[in-house]
Amino acid sequence: MPARRLTYEQIAEDLAARIAAGEHPPHTALPSMRELAILYSVSVPTIQKAHIILRERGLTYGVPGAGVYVEERGERDS
Template sequence: MPTEGNTVPPRYRYEQIADDLAERIASGEFAPGSKLPSRRELIEHYSVTEPVIDRAMQILRIKGITETLPGVGVFVTE
């Protein structure tokens, strides 16, 4: 029986990945203007499917953390 008021809703994997990438960007691992790893590399790194990575990338883009250049890659905003 869950304790009322103390339950934390489960987080989707794409949210966890978006948060992890945002933390890695904030820490300087990916500097402003730098290109993030490819979709394939991220799929392998996080052991997830392509739609999960796409959704994580969408979150970062909406938050203004990254920008996508079609056919080129995803870059950290300046």
Template sequence: MPPRYRYEQIADDLAKRIASGEFPPGSKLPSRRELIERYEVTEPVIDRAMQVLRIKGMTETLPGVGVFVAE
């Protein structure tokens, strides 16, 4: 199996946490800064992981408010 990019690992981890109910539908995900600190990565890595979740339809972004789990 080829190595995976860090953003893919983070997106998978967050997707599992959403699926497990840790972040139920309608809940707000941790802030970008909190995710950067938790995963020890740079801002572009978190942005890419958030993009993956948004493309999969798992999250919705409200500019200036945050990222929420899709209903």
């Protein structure tokens, strides 16, 4: 367990790296916010902030009631 909690920026960077590495392929759901909160030992609002960063970077998109999914690379660039 880390000595200090990760910030939402650090979590967003880690998730972005995992997406880039192919750990989360395009159009697959990321783990739920609750699962990510447990994984990173942070609160759900911290995960929500990380999701905002990923969405702003065009890496993810939300489907109401279904979760957050990985964006196809470059798909939303237009």
